[in-house]
Amino acid sequence: MIKKSYNKNLHKLNTFGMRVRATLYIEYDSVEDLTAIQWDKLPQPVLNIGEGSNLLFTKDFPGTILHSGIRGIEVLEERSCGDDLFVRAGAGVIMDDFCDWAARKEVWGPENLSAIPGTVGAAPVQNIGAYGVEAADIIDSVECFEMATGKIVTFSAAQCEFGYRDSFFKHNRGRYIVTHVTFHLYGDFRPVLEYGKLKEEVERNAEIYKADTDPYKPIYQTRFVPPMPVSPMLVRETVKIIRENKLPSPSKKGSAGSFFKNPVVDAAVFRAVENTAAGLKGGTVAVPHYDLPDGSVKIPAAWLIEFCGFKGRTCGGAAVWEKQPLVIVNDTGRATPRDIVALENTIIDKIRDTFGIELSPEVDHI
Numbered sequence: 001m002i003k004k005s006y007n008k009n010l011h012k013l014n015t016f017g018m019r020v021r022a023t024l025y026i027e028y029d030s031v032e033d034l035t036a037i038q039w040d041k042l043p044q045p046v047l048n049i050g051e052g053s054n055l056l057f058t059k060d061f062p063g064t065i066l067h068s069g070i071r072g073i074e075v076l077e078e079r080s081c082g083d084d085l086f087v088r089a090g091a092g093v094i095m096d097d098f099c100d101w102a103a104r105k106e107v108w109g110p111e112n113l114s115a116i117p118g119t120v121g122a123a124p125v126q127n128i129g130a131y132g133v134e135a136a137d138i139i140d141s142v143e144c145f146e147m148a149t150g151k152i153v154t155f156s157a158a159q160c161e162f163g164y165r166d167s168f169f170k171h172n173r174g175r176y177i178v179t180h181v182t183f184h185l186y187g188d189f190r191p192v193l194e195y196g197k198l199k200e201e202v203e204r205n206a207e208i209y210k211a212d213t214d215p216y217k218p219i220y221q222t223r224f225v226p227p228m229p230v231s232p233m234l235v236r237e238t239v240k241i242i243r244e245n246k247l248p249s250p251s252k253k254g255s256a257g258s259f260f261k262n263p264v265v266d267a268a269v270f271r272a273v274e275n276t277a278a279g280l281k282g283g284t285v286a287v288p289h290y291d292l293p294d295g296s297v298k299i300p301a302a303w304l305i306e307f308c309g310f311k312g313r314t315c316g317g318a319a320v321w322e323k324q325p326l327v328i329v330n331d332t333g334r335a336t337p338r339d340i341v342a343l344e345n346t347i348i349d350k351i352r353d354t355f356g357i358e359l360s361p362e363v364d365h366i
């Protein structure tokens with residue numbers, strides 16, 4: 001069913017909590033609804049959003065905001081075989097509900113993506129990622145409604161052109177609306193625990209929950225006893241704890257998760273960063289980094305931002321999150337887009353001046 005509202009306040013429809021309005025707001029819950037829309041009559045531009053968890057409205061939106069309520073998670077029995085499970089989810093399903101569904105079924109794949117705000121439909125657009133797993137690793141195909149033709153087009157994972165927080169859809173905004181995503185999940189034991197201290201934390205929790213006798217705890221292990229105590233639910237719960245300790249709770253502080261991407265630089269630029277940091281600190285500095293297969297180096301933007309002294313820095317109602325400076329929060333609940341953009345620009349300028357590195361925002365500016 002289609003629901004329309006005019007001059008809609010978007011305050012509760014973007015996780016940053018920006019108080020902006022859209023000329024028209026449309027909620028729909030099926031592909032048939034999309035087919036029935038008279039696209040040429042809508043105020044332009046048209047923007048489809050999920051939970052609004054990765055965008056910053058910089059002003060009132062002059063066009064139409066669409067919001068998907070397409071739900072449902074179904075196992076594609078005809079394609080699933082042995083340990084391979086193909087699961088089709090509606091774009092409006094909350095991504096964390098999908099992670100929970102998979103963990104309860106004890107299948108591997110999305111557990112590391114637990115507690116990322118947003119919907120299934122947004123996952124391929126942004127190629128969401130956390131703790132060593134990206135949406136691209138588990139996406140089989142993506143079904144889209146093509147606005148110009150009204151047709152449903154299915155993209156294979158290769159056609160989605162996934163990159164780091166990047167996809168074909170990001171470069172073709174306004175052309176497609178994701179309606180369903182099919183995931184490829186696995187029944188055989190395949191946790192991904194190489195990121196940071198995840199393995200250590202999972203093992204520590206496994207010990208705690210082994211000792212726990214309450215059978216109603218979601219992470220209580222009954223089937224997996226040592227030497228294989230690790231389950232998708234245990235990894236999911238561990239990831240949730242790590243996130244809770246670092247990232248602002250979406251219900252308490254508005255934010256859009258990581259505000260910037262981690263920059264990828266040439267090895268020579270990385271050495272220059274080490275030298276600059278050493279010069280400024282007056283001694284060797286261990287700059288955290290990840291060497292990529294092509295010889296380039298990924299530097300955590302959080303480290304650069306912390307090094308430049310921004311932890312906790314405020315600008316009007318906006319602030320840099322103390323526990324993870326990659327996140328900008330709507331600290332007072334009354335931050336304006338102008339506050340956030342001013343803080344963003346101050347950070348970008350300082351990091352450019354200090355290290356010659358250009359940070360790019362991960363969050364879409366609308």
Ligand code: EPU
Pocket residue numbers: 129130131132195196246256257258259260261262288300301302303304306322323324325326362
């Ligand atoms: N760091 C600091 N100071 C801090 C926090 C982190 O220097 O206060 C440095 C440390 O060196 C740390 C490194 O940053 O080892 C990495 O930190 P973290 O593991 O928190 O990951 P991240 O690179 O900052 C990325 C994603 C997050 C995702 C985490 C975990 C991006 C832009 N962000 O952050 O994704 O949850 O890894 O996988 O790639 C999001 O996209 O919204 C998001 C939260």
